[in-house]
Amino acid sequence: MEEQEYWTWLSRIEGLGPIKTKELLEKYHTPEKIWRLTKEELIKIKGIGEKIATQIVNEEYRQNLKQYSNYMEKYHIGIITISDEDYPESLKHIYDAPIILFYKGNRALLKHPYKIAMVGCRECSNYGKEVSLAFSYELAKNDVCIVSGMAKGIDAYSHMGCLKAGGKTIAVLGNGLDQIYPKENAMLHNQILQTGGLILSEYIIGTKPNKLNFPARNRIISGLSKGVIVVEAKEKSGTLNTVDFALDQGKDVFVVPRKYYKPKFLWNKRITKTRSKMHYARGRIISLIGK
Numbered sequence: 001m002e003e004q005e006y007w008t009w010l011s012r013i014e015g016l017g018p019i020k021t022k023e024l025l026e027k028y029h030t031p032e033k034i035w036r037l038t039k040e041e042l043i044k045i046k047g048i049g050e051k052i053a054t055q056i057v058n059e060e061y062r063q064n065l066k067q068y069s070n071y072m073e074k075y076h077i078g079i080i081t082i083s084d085e086d087y088p089e090s091l092k093h094i095y096d097a098p099i100i101l102f103y104k105g106n107r108a109l110l111k112h113p114y115k116i117a118m119v120g121c122r123e124c125s126n127y128g129k130e131v132s133l134a135f136s137y138e139l140a141k142n143d144v145c146i147v148s149g150m151a152k153g154i155d156a157y158s159h160m161g162c163l164k165a166g167g168k169t170i171a172v173l174g175n176g177l178d179q180i181y182p183k184e185n186a187m188l189h190n191q192i193l194q195t196g197g198l199i200l201s202e203y204i205i206g207t208k209p210n211k212l213n214f215p216a217r218n219r220i221i222s223g224l225s226k227g228v229i230v231v232e233a234k235e236k237s238g239t240l241n242t243v244d245f246a247l248d249q250g251k252d253v254f255v256v257p258r259k260y261y262k263p264k265f266l267w268n269k270r271i272t273k274t275r276s277k278m279h280y281a282r283g284r285i286i287s288l289i290g291k
Contacts, residue, residue: 005065006031007081011100011204012061015052021099071205077177078103086110091223094249098202098220102177105198109168112145117221119242120154120231128232131256132157140167147225152182154231163191172220173201174213181209218242227252
């Protein structure tokens with residue numbers, strides 16, 4: 001069996017998670033060696049109980065691996081593992097670094113030295129749309145790579161502004177790369193790839209856009225980036241999740257100011273009062289990331 005198929009198998013195992021997977025790889029070095037462990041051997045490993053050991057040896061996850069490889073080859077989906085030399089260093093050192101990243105497009109963007117994330121709510125205001133387009137355009141003109149999640153709203157406009165400037169952008173998804181979500185962003189998805197951009201996911205093909213996947217993918221968005229720009233967010237927003245990840249990872253967080261928010265967008269002002277190491281985004285981003 002080829003090495004990629006062992007990695008594919010590892011990514012299919014439900015309940016294993018990146019932290020336990022990393023511990024197993026540190027002990028056994030390759031997924032092939034983990035594959036060959038018996039249930040009895042697995043149970044003896046600290047942190048691997050009977051439930052997880054049963055999942056690891058479950059034959060269901062070991063079937064059809066060649067079909068996965070064939071599909072990914074046909075549709076130009078590659079794999080980057082935490083063992084690869086070009087796995088992003090900034091991502092490698094976060095608490096629960098993804099072990100495997102599936103990708104389409106320009107893999108070399110992972111080494112781009114100036115990556116900034118732009119995040120915000122799906123149901124954004126016209127002001128949020130204008131700011132997303134303007135900030136991403138200006139940053140891209142200064143050779144900054146924009147990282148976002150290709151969701152509707154702020155994410156999509158951030159990618160669009162970057163592309164309009166002729167820049168490169170990275171989209172991190174919460175589903176498998178065999179699906180486009182939301183479907184209304186199909187054209188944006190294609191434009192990102194056609195212009196030398198990159199689309200990433202830690203989720204194997206066939207994974208649907210489950211709402212629980214999106215908070216997890218946000219740690220990748222912040223982990224890849226030198227800083228995070230919060231354009232516009234609601235009180236209860238997934239953006240808060242990304243901000244917390246960014247601060248835990250030691251990243252700068254920039255908040256776009258506005259004097260006359262509607263009530264549902266007041267949270268942008270509140271986060272500057274409740275979280276440390278935040279800056280208002282007033283044209284200082286390029287200098288602060290070392291450009």
